[in-house]
Amino acid sequence: MAVYRDISDPSIVVGCTECPWWFAMRFDLIEAYKAGEQHQIDVHEIEPARAQEPRRLFEQRAEKRARHAVTV
Known part of the structure; x- marks a missing residue:
């Protein structure tokens, strides 16, 4: 299971490889x-610290x- 981000101007779509019906903008x-983290925690019962690791990095x-x- 992975959360992915599709970045374009001006928005970012967040999705889940296991839940093709779920997305956030x-x-x-x-x-x-944070939207991806919350999905992992709420739906896939991932530990908060583990879900937050990509954002921290x-x-x-x-x-x-x-x-x-x-700086110039």
């Missing part, structure tokens, strides 16, 4: 991650990129 990437990478960004 968000306009913010973090909110898209994304946030850590974004923070690292921001620290290393070159």
Whole structure:
């Protein structure tokens, strides 16, 4: 089971590979991650910490990129 995000301008569609009828639409990437997390927790009974891991990794990478960004 996997949650996927289809990112286009201006929205992000979140879906589940096991539940083809379920999807969510968000306009913010973090909110898209949270929608997928909540689906995993509510429907597939995934532990919250495990469901939140992809978002945490994304946030850590974004923070690292921001620290290393070159400003002109």
